[in-house]
Amino acid sequence: MESRFFKIKALDVLQSSKQHEYFSRTDITDLLNDLRTIMKMTSSRLNFDIPALMTEENYIDLTGLSKDQFSDLLGYMSTVRSSGVRSVRTCLGVFFTKLRVGLSNKILGTVFGLKTSQVQRIINAARRTLMETFVPHTLGFQHVSHGDFVTNHTTPVAKQLFTTDPRQAVIVLDGTYIFIQKSSDYHFQRMSYSMHKHRLLVKPMIIVGTDGYILSILGPYFADGHNNDASITKHAITNNL
Incomplete structure (x- = not known):
């Protein structure tokens, strides 16, 4: 049934x-x-x-x-x-x-x-x-152990190129875009306008394994010039997100 x-x-x-x-x-x-x-x-x-x-x-x-x-x-x-x-x-x-x-x-x-x-x-x-x-069971740093991530989601090529210890994990961070509609809030409208894409959007930071497995997603962040990939990564490391 x-x-x-x-x-x-x-x-x-x-x-x-x-x-x-x-x-x-x-x-x-x-x-x-x-x-x-x-x-x-x-x-x-x-x-x-x-x-x-x-x-x-x-x-x-x-x-x-x-x-x-x-x-x-x-x-x-x-x-x-x-x-x-x-x-x-x-x-x-x-x-x-x-x-x-x-x-x-x-x-x-x-x-x-x-x-x-x-x-x-x-x-x-x-x-x-x-x-x-x-x-909580499928996303975030807490949903998978370090050992499982290294074993199942770190490719041999990445281990060979970027690690000196087989217990080390390799992750990839990349900001992506979620396009949104125009807000009636003028301040939010300015903060979410991207001069690069010339559109309104917010930016989540995607953290994945080298096999493409999504480990976590940070944000979303505003699209203004203060939130490029480097500044978002620095913010994540500084605040231990």
Whole structure:
């Protein structure tokens, strides 16, 4: 089963054990109510509550995740509770659709049959939960030991060129860009304008292993002239970030 529903393969192998069955009035009423509920759930094309309604390609296009990856992340949403407005699967689906596609909250509300205020609360709840449960296990200097990083994420070429001790790690630091919209705050607008790119942006500093494994992300920093890669690196070392 997947999210309380049988998978397609499971339905194909189901066999009936009886040729007929008697239903009471209560059974028929419950059956009709269940059908009515399912019809409401399937009225929207984008429905994460019934996995069979969406293909693997749908999941990847909308969230950037496969079905299995999406299901794995659901395990980190333990502090989020389903409500009459949305389920935990919908909460996670709306959040990653927002990150992947970048639609406005109003359009997301139209697509998922939610109010704009509900979309805002859903995104906030998903973000806070993943920051507490998922991010500490996958990002930051504390999520992997020094020995594991040296063994699994430092390439032999980097060890040969840059280390004198096999226990030493090699990391790569590089600033990247996240483009943003124009802010109504004039001071923030000036601080986030890049003279190099001639656009509004903020700069996260990415710290990776020589195999491309993302160890940590610092920032984001403003895009003004005081925050080039060298000054950000100096700030990180000075403050032991």
